[in-house]
Amino acid sequence: MLQIKVKILYNKKIKVNYFHLVLRIPKIAKDSLPGQFFNIKVSDTCEPLLRRPLSIHRVKGTNIEFLYEVVGRATQILSQRRPGEYLDVIGPLGNGFNLTPNTYNLTPILVAGGIGVAPLLFLADKLAYSVERRAYRKNKKFKLSAKRYPLNALVLIGAKSTGQVLRKKEFKALGCEVKIATDDASEGFKGKVTELLKNILPLAISHKPLAIYACGPRPMLKEIIRISKKYNIPAQVSLEEHMACGIGACLGCVMNTKEGFKRVCKEGPVFNGDEIIWVGKEEVG
Structure with a gap:
């Protein structure tokens, strides 16, 4: 830092x-x-x-x-x-997404709500680069400067309307399959991105082990965690939060977890979905 x-x-x-x-x-x-x-x-x-x-x-x-x-x-x-x-x-x-060796044995599903797409493209870049590196280790003739191996990932982007759908082309350029959900049906699935996730999971999980990475409004993340628990899929969520200092000193961005209160700016903004304790009523995302 x-x-x-x-x-x-x-x-x-x-x-x-x-x-x-x-x-x-x-x-x-x-x-x-x-x-x-x-x-x-x-x-x-x-x-x-x-x-x-x-x-x-x-x-x-x-x-x-x-x-x-x-x-x-x-x-x-x-x-x-x-x-x-x-x-x-x-x-x-802050702490980012936890990418372990087992991460690359799971098919990633990236779920973005609105501006929540921001950190997920960097995550997709990192995952795609790791796919490329693994290909290089298997075949030394493979040039790292060559076109990347396609990233076998599913990206779900939610927005109010098609004019607010962000970075679709960039995800596709990495080889990701991209699906869109809009509130007004101006593009893709009509409804919340969490509803789209519920629709695709039963088939997706029958073919391969999955991992969910998400960023967006809290109601959306709360629902994604509920869905991930139902299907026993590991999930990591990046919380959007107002912050003052950004370094953990002011305690203005705490989140209740199973291990007590944690600072979103310091221990987060990325948390494992099963460690968060949601407080208060929140609209389903």
Whole structure:
């Protein structure tokens, strides 16, 4: 983890209210892991006072990419920052997705709700690279610079409408099968992405062992965990949470778990689904 001023290379709108930010961070790009985040000071003044956490969307060489939605004053300010300017950032922070050797024996299902797609593309990149490395170990003639072996993964993306569906082409470029769920039926399945997941799981689980990785609103994650327990599928979820310090000092982003309260910014933002204790009533996602 470092606090450092970094150069903006790119910051453009890709869809209504959604922006793609690229920062040059050579010292720590290679150390960043899927599911981790950076805490970003969006302006050079004290307005706004608090930094904003952004999940790492992709890492390419010395550049780190972010995907964010303009939802308030801070992200509006960030959207107005221009290439060549500098941002004060702290990162990489938090614990990301836990990828063990057994991970690669399971077929991944990535489930994204809205801007929750952001960390999952980096995860797909990492999984695809691991597939490529395994192919290289089996056949030394295989060139790592060649086109990647397709990633055998299923990606489910949920959005309100087709205009808010993000990164479909990028997932497909990795070889993923992509299915869309929209609330208004403007693309793909009509309904919640969790309903789509319930529809495809009975057939999918009959063919191969699965693992679920998800990011999105809490109601969606709560329902995904319920579904994963029903089918006895391991699940990891990345929580979206308001944060102040981002380093675990202020205790402003705690989550109740079977082992007591844990800090989303420090022990998370990624948790195993079966360790979370949900408190209060939440609408089903």
